[in-house]
Amino acid sequence: xxxxxxxxxxxxxxxxxxxxxxxxxxxxxxxxxxxxxxxxxxxxxxxxxxxxxxxxxxxxxxxxxxxxxxxxxxxxxxxxxxxxxxxxxxxxxxxxxxxxxxxxxxxxxxxxxxxxxxxxxxxxxxxxxxxxxxxxxxxxxxxxxxxxxxxxxxxxxxxxxxxxxxxxxxxxxxxxxxxxxxxxxxxxxxxxxxxxxxxxxxxxxxxxxxxxxxxxxxxxxxxxxxxxxxxxxxxxxxxxxxxxxxxxxxxxxxxxxxxxxxxxxxxxxxxxxxxxxxxxxxxxxxxxxxxxxxxxxxxxxxxxxxxxxxxxxxxxxxxxxxxxxxxxxxxxxx
Numbered sequence: 536x537x538x539x540x541x542x543x544x545x546x547x548x549x550x551x552x553x554x555x556x557x558x559x560x561x562x563x564x565x566x567x568x569x570x571x572x573x574x575x576x577x578x579x580x581x582x583x584x585x586x587x588x589x590x591x592x593x594x595x596x597x598x599x600x601x602x603x604x605x606x607x608x609x610x611x612x613x614x615x616x617x618x619x620x621x622x623x624x625x626x627x628x629x630x631x632x633x634x635x636x637x638x639x640x641x642x643x644x645x646x647x648x649x650x651x652x653x654x655x656x657x658x659x660x661x662x663x664x665x666x667x668x669x670x671x672x673x674x675x676x677x678x679x680x681x682x683x684x685x686x687x688x689x690x691x692x693x694x695x696x697x698x699x700x701x702x703x704x705x706x707x708x709x710x711x712x713x714x715x716x717x718x719x720x721x722x723x724x725x726x727x728x729x730x731x732x733x734x735x736x737x738x739x740x741x742x743x744x745x746x747x748x749x750x751x752x753x754x755x756x757x758x759x760x761x762x763x764x765x766x767x768x769x770x771x772x773x774x775x776x777x778x779x780x781x782x783x784x785x786x787x788x789x790x791x792x793x794x795x796x797x798x799x800x801x802x803x804x805x806x807x808x809x810x811x812x813x814x815x816x817x818x819x820x821x822x823x824x825x826x827x828x829x830x831x832x833x834x835x836x837x838x839x840x841x842x843x844x845x846x847x848x849x850x851x852x853x854x855x856x857x858x859x860x861x862x863x864x865x866x867x868x869x
Contacts (some may be wrong), residue, residue: 560646561869562752564666565655566841567759568834570769572853574607576759577655579858581615584865587645589618589638591656591665593723594803596634597625599789602782603805605773618645625789625800628725635664642752658720659840666750674733684728702832704728714742717839724799755868757861758841758850763834770830774805774823783809783819804829 563586565577577588590596594604598621607617618641623629638654642665645652654665688704704727709716715730730741761769786809794801796810808822808829817825843850849864851857 559751559753561651562642562666562754563651563653563865564662564754564756565653565759566662566756566848568761568766568837569830570605570766570773571759571761572769573655573759574605574611576853576858576861577653578607578611578615580862580865581651581653583858583862584651585649586651586653587616587618588653588655589641589645590620591638591654591658591661593629593634593656593658593661593720595620595656596623596629597621597627597800598623599785599792600625600800600806602777602780602785603803603809605777625794626798631660631664631726631729634661638665639751658723659837660719660723660726662840663718666752666754666756674736677732677736680732680735681728684731688724688728704731707731708734708741712740712742715740718742720840721833721836724802753869754847755865756845756848757865758843758845758848759853760843760850761853766834767831770834771827774826774830777805778819778823783812786810787813804833 563580563584565573565580567573580586581588592604594600595606596619597604600606606620612620619634619637622637638661642652642654654662656662684704702721704724705716705719705721708719708727708730711734712730719726719730721727733739733741782805786806789801789806790796790810790813796807801807801810805826808817808825811817812819812822841848851861851864
């Protein structure tokens with residue numbers, strides 16, 4: 536069990552750090568696979584280092600989608616202030632550009648209050664939009680093309696009747712633009728469609744049209760890892776806990792509020808399987824099995840976004856004492 540410290544004596548004031556005039560303010564990045572333990576470790580680090588958390592997990596943006604996204608609980612959010620959680624309804628579109636703006640505003644606000652921002656999450660393109668200064672391509676939305684791509688994806692998903700359907704569009708993107716596909720979360724249906732839209736509209740690769748500038752922050756990147764077998768065990772435990780805590784009821788509530796099961800948010804891993812339970816197409820055990828399979832595929836895909844071979848990320852295996860080790864590393868890096 537990770538040690539929890541409430542010692543605030545050594546909190547760091549980012550404004551007091553001895554840096555040359557005009558140098559960058561710090562941003563701590565915490566990345567890692569689903570179920571690796573990012574939430575608890577980030578909270579403990581923020582408690583120790585006078586920090587606040589900015590979520591870069593696209594699943595956590597949406598109100599009413601709590602259990603199936605493993606959203607930090609009210610008790611966890613009370614320990615450390617969290618930003619960019621519950622900022623949109625499930626039928627709203629939060630573009631990458633809007634997220635980038637909101638995240639940078641939150642980070643600036645945290646710095647202004649003499650605290651240290653922690654950017655936490657597993658959605659690769661959202662992380663990079665903030666840390667690497669991505670500028671999305673200036674191509675106007677084509678609603679007709681988006682609808683056609685959406686219909687095509689739905690028909691493929693219905694035909695396959697398993698987790699491969701949700702990734703069909705992403706696989707098409709990979710064939711057209713491998714660089715873009717590596718940096719776009721396969722679950723992010725809207726983002727995948729946007730990349731295909733830009734490619735089909737301009738005839739050029741999406742990855743070649745996205746501007747990139749130097750990071751505006753003194754970035755300290757922390758990666759969390761566990762052995763794959765242990766990670767899968769934690770995934771299984773999380774899925775069981777979700778169902779025990781009312782995942783099906785959460786999905787029923789969303790449907791009762793009028794949110795369509797065809798919404799991109801409702802096609803996320805777990806939600807689409809629960810919709811099928813509600814519709815009588817699966818029982819709970821079958822749904823759990825499908826979620827486990829889909830999550831394992833997702834974990835393998837996540838490894839492509841933040842690689843353990845990346846020299847810019849300091850990787851730590853999650854085990855007893857790791858929070859203290861990471862804290863020491865961050866203090867030395869500031």
